[in-house]
Amino acid sequence: xxxxxxxxxxxxxxxxxxxxxxxxxxxxxxxxxxxxxxxxxxxxxxxxxxxxxxxxxxxxxxxxxxxxxxxxxxxxxxxxxxxxxxxxxxxxxxxxxxxxxxxxxxxxxxxxxxxxxxxxxxxxxxxxxxxxxxxxxxxxxxxxxxxxxxxxxxxxxxxxxxxxxxxxxxxxxxxxxxxxxxxxxxxxxxxxxxxxxxxxxxxxxxxxxxxxxxxxxxxxxxxxxxxxxxxxxxxxxxxxxxxxxxxxxxxxxxxxxxxxx
Amino acid sequence: xxxxxxxxxxxxxxxxxxxxxxxxxxxxxxxxxxxxxxxxxxxxxxxxxxxxxxxxxxxxxxxxxxxxxxxxxxxxxxxxxxxxxxxxxxxxxxxxxxxxxxxxxxxxxxxxxxxxxxxxxxxxxxxxxxxxxxxxxxxxxxxxxxxxxxxxxxxxxxxxxxxxxxxxxxxxxxxxxxxxxxxxxxxxxxxxxxxxxxxxxxxxxxxxxxxxxxxxxxxxxxxxxxxxxxxxxxxxxxxxxxxxxxxxxxxxxxxxxxxxxxxxxxxxxxxxxxxxxxxxx
Numbered sequence: 001x002x003x004x005x006x007x008x009x010x011x012x013x014x015x016x017x018x019x020x021x022x023x024x025x026x027x028x029x030x031x032x033x034x035x036x037x038x039x040x041x042x043x044x045x046x047x048x049x050x051x052x053x054x055x056x057x058x059x060x061x062x063x064x065x066x067x068x069x070x071x072x073x074x075x076x077x078x079x080x081x082x083x084x085x086x087x088x089x090x091x092x093x094x095x096x097x098x099x100x101x102x103x104x105x106x107x108x109x110x111x112x113x114x115x116x117x118x119x120x121x122x123x124x125x126x127x128x129x130x131x132x133x134x135x136x137x138x139x140x141x142x143x144x145x146x147x148x149x150x151x152x153x154x155x156x157x158x159x160x161x162x163x164x165x166x167x168x169x170x171x172x173x174x175x176x177x178x179x180x181x182x183x184x185x186x187x188x189x190x191x192x193x194x195x196x197x198x199x200x201x202x203x204x205x206x207x208x209x210x211x212x213x214x215x216x217x218x219x220x221x222x223x224x225x226x227x228x229x230x231x232x233x234x235x236x237x238x239x240x241x242x243x244x245x246x247x248x249x250x251x252x253x254x255x256x257x258x259x260x261x
Numbered sequence: 262x263x264x265x266x267x268x269x270x271x272x273x274x275x276x277x278x279x280x281x282x283x284x285x286x287x288x289x290x291x292x293x294x295x296x297x298x299x300x301x302x303x304x305x306x307x308x309x310x311x312x313x314x315x316x317x318x319x320x321x322x323x324x325x326x327x328x329x330x331x332x333x334x335x336x337x338x339x340x341x342x343x344x345x346x347x348x349x350x351x352x353x354x355x356x357x358x359x360x361x362x363x364x365x366x367x368x369x370x371x372x373x374x375x376x377x378x379x380x381x382x383x384x385x386x387x388x389x390x391x392x393x394x395x396x397x398x399x400x401x402x403x404x405x406x407x408x409x410x411x412x413x414x415x416x417x418x419x420x421x422x423x424x425x426x427x428x429x430x431x432x433x434x435x436x437x438x439x440x441x442x443x444x445x446x447x448x449x450x451x452x453x454x455x456x457x458x459x460x461x462x463x464x465x466x467x468x469x470x471x472x473x474x475x476x477x478x479x480x481x482x483x484x485x486x487x488x489x490x491x492x493x494x495x496x497x498x499x500x501x502x503x504x505x506x507x508x509x510x511x512x513x514x515x516x517x518x519x520x521x522x523x524x525x526x527x528x529x530x531x532x533x534x535x536x537x538x539x540x541x542x
Contacts, residue, residue: 123400130388142387149383156465157376160472164372167476171483178487185491212339216515217493219346220522224490227526228483230361231534233368237361 022250029243049118053154055086056121057147060128064143073105073132073139091115105132124150168232172240175228179221179244183251186210186217190257214252221248265358266300272313273306281308289356292363298433299362314355322348342516349523364534367435369404372475374439375468377406381446382458391423391446406439424449478537485533486526493522 062084066076081096091112098108106129113125127146131139190210225244229237285307297305326344329335335343377398384394392414399410413430417423424447431443463471500514 119400119402123397126400127384127387127393127397130390130393134388146383146387152465153376153380153383156468157373159469160372160376163472163476167480171480174483174487178490182490185495212513212515215343216519219350219519220490220493223350223519223523223526224486227530228486230365231479231482231486231530231537233365235365 019250019253022246022253026243026246026250029239029246033239045117049120050158051087052116052118052121055088056116056124057151058086059084059088059092060124060143061147063128064140064147067143068140070140074099074108077105077108120154164233168234171228171232172234175225175240176244176247179225179248180251182217182221183248184255186214186252187255187257189213218245218248221245265355266296266302266305268317268355269305269309269313270302272316273309274312274316276308276312276315278308281311284311284356288360288363292359295363295366295433295435296359299366310356310359314352317355318348318351321351339513339516342513346516346520349520353523353527363435366405370406370434370436370439372472373403373406374436374442375463375471377401377403377439378442378446381442385446391427391449392417394446395423395427423447475537478533482533482537485529489522489525489529493518 059080062080063076066079067073069076071079078096078099081092081099084092086092094115095108095112098111103111109125109129109132113122116122116125127150128139128143131142131146135142190206193206193209222241222245225241226237229240234240289310290307293305293307293310296302322344325347326340329340329343330337380398380401381394384397385391388394395410395414395417399407399414401407409430413423413426416426427443427447431440431447434440434443496518
């Protein structure tokens with residue numbers, strides 16, 4: 001039977017040149033994905049974020065307990081500044097000077113919120129300011145519950161974020177590894193095809209089969225990664241599909257043909 | 262996203278409404294409505310999306326046919342088969358783009374729906390102000406919703422009542438939990454402490470349980486897709502001894518199998534993803 005399909009080498013005219021191009025594209029795409037991931041400040045500074053959140057909650061707990069004793073908001077803030085000894089110490093120390101210079105509690109709290117790095121923590125201060133504005137006397141009783149609520153919600157959010165980011169990472173890795181496995185299977189299929197044709201006594205062109213299986217599996221890799229990326233909620237599923245596809249090609253080029261070993 | 266939206270606009274050609282209605286599912290219509298509101302584009306219609314997907318996929322598959330036949334020197338029949346395959350894939354890709362955006366946003370919003378509602382009800386019960394609650398969510402750095410809150414707050418500063426703005430926003434949200442919760446919150450007449458506590462009645466452990474269930478189902482679905490993919494070359498090899506070479510060229514089989522695989526994937530996704538999304542809503 002005359003071969004009507006081109007050989008793989010026809011499609012891939014220079015194997016080393018192809019490998020370099022594929023590695024470069026994978027590198028660029030990976031940098032793009034990493035850059036996108038790191039653009040979120042919280043991702044880079046997760047430790048910093050937790051430290052700031054926990055310390056702020058500790059400081060506000062002190063503030064709330066002083067308010068509960070019936071002290072004025074300014075005096076409560078001053079007392080909490082004196083008794084606080086956490087990692088936000090330097091920022092809190094400055095607040096004492098502001099209170100001594102005559103600024104009211106709202107001005108001091110807004111200065112503290114500007115000093116904080118994360119928006120999620122700034123909004124807690126904002127909430128406290130609103131509470132103070134609405135009912136300063138009630139604040140002492142409510143503040144504890146609010147801080148506990150905020151703490152609980154922060155922990156819940158962290159769990160949700162980690163749960164889904166771990167799942168995303170696991171599934172993406174699995175999808176990428178599976179593309180390498182597909183390439184390996186296409187490579188060994190040549191050997192199996194050879195065996196099958198001998199046993200079933202079919203006269204066929206093995207090269208034709210191999211090329212068609214190679215193209216079909218390449219399509220399958222792309223489609224599978226695309227569907228998987230969609231399922232896990234990735235905003236740009238095509239990028240993951242392209243990376244899987246390139247890895248498939250790279251693995252195909254690197255893995256030697258089994259009968260030739 | 263904006264590129265594809267422009268394509269929808271440029272390739273909008275008159276198609277009979279009978280064909281449009283046959284090709285467009287209810288989900289597609291709902292997704293198009295959502296996408297047009299989210300992107301602020303009024304011209305986005307079902308007809309535009311269907312006609313542009315037909316036109317674009319025809320052009321690309323024809324180009325593929327030419328490239329395969331004249332550059333890669335592949336047999337004309339096989340090139341034709343491959344171009345049909347490309348047509349199906351591209352047509353599906355362009356047609357289901359609004360659905361994908363809709364489902365993606367639905368998944369993300371549903372994940373954070375309980376958290377957002379709990380935060381909103383907490384802030385409202387403390388400050389009694391809806392605007393403060395919206396500002397609190399805006400600075401929460403939640404995906405999608407924090408950005409949307411920015412525009413709602415802006416419209417409130419321009420004189421729009423916060424309740425009305427939130428109600429309008431909630432009405433097109435894909436997440437049912439979030440939509441219903443926001444609608445309840447946006448109505449100041451029925452907003453009491455009981456209503457606020459009923460908005461998010463689930464405890465933290467219950468929320469965690471629901472999300473873990475959702476996560477494990479997604480992982481199982483992904484694993485199924487990968488296993489199906491791994492079975493593909495094997496099933497092809499198993500088929501060979503049973504096929505007669507003079508009836509059909511065996512090189513075509515993988516491509517036929519790919520079409521079958523896509524159909525299987527679509528059916529599987531439709532069935533399973535409905536169940537997975539049903540966990541969160």
